[in-house]
Amino acid sequence: MTFKHFFTSSIGKKFSMAFTGLFLILFLIVHAGINSCIFLNDHGITFNKVARFMSHNWIMRFMEIGLFAGLILHAVQGLLLWKQNNKARPVAYQYNQPSKNSSWYSRSMGILGTLLLLFIILHLSHFYVGTKIALYSGDTTHNLFKEMDDVFKNLWIIVLYLCGVIALFWHLYHGFQSAFQTFGIHHKKYTPLIKMLGTGYAIIICLLFALMPIAMYLNWIQ
Amino acid sequence: MEHYHMNLTLKVWRQKNAKMKGNLETYKVKDISSEMSFLEMFDVLNEQLIIEGKEPIAFDHDCREGICGMCSMYINGQAHGPWQNNTTCQLHMRAFKDGDTIVVExxxxxxxxxxxxxxxxxSSFDRIIQAGGYISVNTGNAVDANAMPIDKKDADNAFMAAACIGCGACVATCKNGSAMLFVGAKVSQLSLLPQGEPERESRVxxxxxxxxxxxxxxxxxxxxxxxxCPKGISIANIARLNSEFLIAxxxxxxN
Structure with missing residues (x-):
């Protein structure tokens, strides 16, 4: 079996989804950790320092390529799987009760993922683009904390960000344990542990992310 | 449980052949006993249709005791109907009440x-089995059952996987129409046992x-x-299929 055969098989595709998913899960820990520096409430001094390191250090910038590659692979593969899965049932049931045997969020990974992709595009346009322009134009006065403060003055943006976080929560809640199942880990002792860990992870990460725009909007952080 | 009779409205998928488009047809059945099986209720309906000079409804069935895997109805939005760990033939009419409408697809x-x-x-399931869901053994006398020691846990898991009757409810239910539970069970039942070891890699x-x-x-x-799944096949078998495939x-x- 060649690598091509492996990765284009149905299970191989699932492996690349699970692998990139877990990779993005790791990234979110770093992302949430760094952004949580705003909670130090020091006018964003620490946060800006860390953000500057992340945008200027060449190792980080190299890893950024991997991050985008992982994200794009996860999204494109997900969309392809979605399309292929729809083809597997060309005639829909006239009457179906999927809620009797599975959770809505496990069946909605495609829609949740699409919402997340839209959110990520919005999110990048808010923060990533500005940082990159500053980096390549040699603008040393760029203040990411101030940019956050400006963006999060608009109530509609807060609502959109919270919607993004809610979609992220359900996506992670299913995705975390699903990735382990895909890698063949199903164990009486470890599976409940993985599920607990995944739930805890999804709650903590999403609470942190939700708190950031809210805290800035309500001026808890200055 | 008390015995009762019921009148039902059935909405059944009718399709002349593989090429024609189908649609749901509505039928009424009267005085159905709560003791009847779902397929017996269909027999009553078909008798009624024959008397009326209409084409009876074609449906698959064989053993009618829940072990052959032939019956395959999607009843009220669920494979094999509302009961858990149960086939259509073992679904009994006491699952319904007088005046109910039942959709069958x-x-x-x-x-x-x-x-x-x-x-x-x-037959797609048959072709999957033909691709490797067996062990190649030379003919001859059966080996003594205890000649080959097998871990009790592995024997139990293999046995539970082997309970799959290949009815296809997993595919019918899955929103993606995936056959992973079926293939997982068929790969597991052999890969867990020493007899399945020589062809383990090529099989999966x-x-x-x-x-x-x-x-x-x-x-x-x-x-x-x-x-x-009418046989309660665990998704542990899908996980095993995944890891078998990953390693192999x-x-x-x-190439």
């Missing part, structure tokens, strides 16, 4: 084309390749298959 999957009414072609690779070729969808771990696929040197 065939399994829906591109890999299970409808042949007529509620009958689908499940060939069976998955055939599964993909048949046009089944991809598993997204909704676990609906496990919930609807990466270590295999053939």
């Amino acid at each position: 065939p399994w829906r999957s591109s890999a299970f084309p409808v042949l007529k009414d509620l009958v689908v072609d499940r 690779l060939n069976m998955v390749a055939q599964m993909d070729k048949e046009g089944f969808g991809n598993c997204t771990n909704t676990y609906a298959c496990e919930a609807e 696929g990466l270590s295999n040197e053939e």
Whole structure:
């Protein structure tokens, strides 16, 4: 079996989804950790320092390529799987009760993922683009904390960000344990542990992310 | 439980053949006993249709005792109807009450084309088995059962996987029309035992390749298959299929 055969098989595709998913899960820990520096409430001094390191250090910038590659692979593969899965049932049931045997969020990974992709595009346009322009134009006065403060003055943006976080929560809640199942880990002792860990992870990460725009909007952080 | 009679409205999928488009037809049945099985109720309906000079409804059935895997109705939005760990033939009319409307459809999957009414072609499952769901043994005397020691846990897991009757409810239920529970069970029952060891690698690779070729969808771990499986086949078998495939696929040197 060649690598091509492996990765284009149905299970191989699932492996690349699970692998990139877990990779993005790791990234979110770093992302949430760094952004949580705003909670130090020091006018964003620490946060800006860390953000500057992340945008200027060449190792980080190299890893950024991997991050985008992982994200794009996860999204494109997900969309392809979605399309292929729809083809597997060309005639829909006239009457179906999927809620009797599975959770809505496990069946909605495609829609949740699409919402997340839209959110990520919005999110990048808010923060990533500005940082990159500053980096390549040699603008040393760029203040990411101030940019956050400006963006999060608009109530509609807060609502959109919270919607993004809610979609992220359900996506992670299913995705975390699903990735382990895909890698063949199903164990009486470890599976409940993985599920607990995944739930805890999804709650903590999403609470942190939700708190950031809210805290800035309500001026808890200055 | 008390015995009672009921009048029902049935909405049944009628389709002349594989090429024609089908639709739901409405039928009324009267005085159905709560002691009847679902298929006996269908027998009553078919008798009624024959007397009326109409074409009876084609549906699959064989043993009518829950072990052959032939019956395959999607009843009120659930494979094999509302009861858990149960086949259509073992679903009894006490699951319904007087005045109920019951919608009955065939399994829906591109890999299970409808042949007529509620009958689908499940030979895609047979082709998956032909791709490697067996062990090659030379003929001769049967080996003494205790000559080969097998861990009790492995024997139990293999036995539980072997309980799969290949009815296709997992595919019918899965929102992606994935056959992973079926293939997982068939790979597991052999790969757990020493007899299945020599062909372990080629088995999983060939069976998955055939599964993909048949046009089944991809598993997204909704676990609906496990919930609807009449034999309670665990998704642990899907996890085992995944790891078997991972190891075999990466270590295999053939092109």
